């Protein structure tokens with residue numbers, strides 16, 4: 001719901017970085033393994049339509065989303081790449097999914113039966129992937145027999161059983177990979193069991209980003225990656241496995257700069273008191289934009305390689321920073337809330353630790369009212385202090 005940008009706050013997404021990350025991941029996985037780009041939750045906050053269009057141009061094999069609205073959003077924008085709906089579909093919306101050519105995840109007998117009935121009655125083709133629960137405990141058939149039962153229900157005219165997949169619960173746990181290996185073994189066991197019964201799938205997939213980074217032997221026909229495309233590792237401990245570049249930079253400019261005498265308080269609840277005369281800047285950025293309120297008095301933005309500490313409680317739409325020690329700080333100076341840690345910007349990994357959160361959650365939480373601005377590389381980077389009226 002952003003109509004342009006009427007404040008100096010924007011999330012700039014560098015599509016060249018996404019290309020770099022996509023290629024980095026593609027080079028990492030086995031030749032012949034396809035890549036499914038998981039762009040649920042508005043492409044982890046980066047904007048699903050733009051990211052999908054861009055990845056389609058790069059030759060991505062498959063896209064995945066979580067909910068039907070996300071799939072329809074992509075199709076309405078003209079995305080023609082296959083799209084898998086990862087999360088449970090509601091039986092009533094099967095016709096909608098088929099109308100928009102969305103591949104469904106079959107995770108229970110109830111859904112398999114509903115799909116079978118739909119295909120029989122309408123004679124329309126339904127494309128499906130069967131989900132096996134090997135230890136995530138979320139959705140999927142939990143035994144070989146249960147999975148076979150799903151396949152038998154789906155073994156009908158007009159149903160195309162294209163894929164079978166499972167999801168790891170802790171693939172990033174390098175200290176103890178035993179559960180991940182057990183899940184893989186169970187998945188392969190099920191696939192073999194089904195093959196013996198005459199059920200074959202052209203797309204067998206299990207690896208998310210962490211597994212794709214750590215276990216090339218699990219690649220099979222396709223891997224599913226989300227976080228890597230945006231330049232982050234599932235866990236910072238996996239950094240050395242693959243070079244990635246953060247694609248999003250969340251920046252703003254001061255809306256008011258003032259000098260505050262010593263001993264005065266800043267913000268709700270008066271949690272910060274100036275120690276001496278301090279220069280305080282007010283920014284048009286708040287917890288409604290996805291800035292965790294727990295960061296009040298505990299975090300910073302960067303400007304000209306200096307830290308601007310958040311002082312006082314973060315408000316819904318504004319926050320205040322101490323810019324006393326930033327030389328010649330002015331309204332022209334950009335302040336960065338999310339950026340590339342290698343360039344000295346705040347790290348969302350540390351931010352997540354500090355707020356008992358998760359870096360995925362911080363990216364997804366970037367408010368809808370912050371305009372996403374797409375750039376290609378540094379060269380075309382828009383002049384910083386310009387309002388973008390689109």
Ligand SMILES: *Cc1c(COP(=O)(O)O)cnc(C)c1O
Pocket residue numbers: 038040086167207208209210224225226227228234
């Ligand atoms: C979200 C999700 C993924 C992608 O996870 P990343 O850690 O971003 O790679 C893969 N598979 C399923 C089933 C998911 O829900």
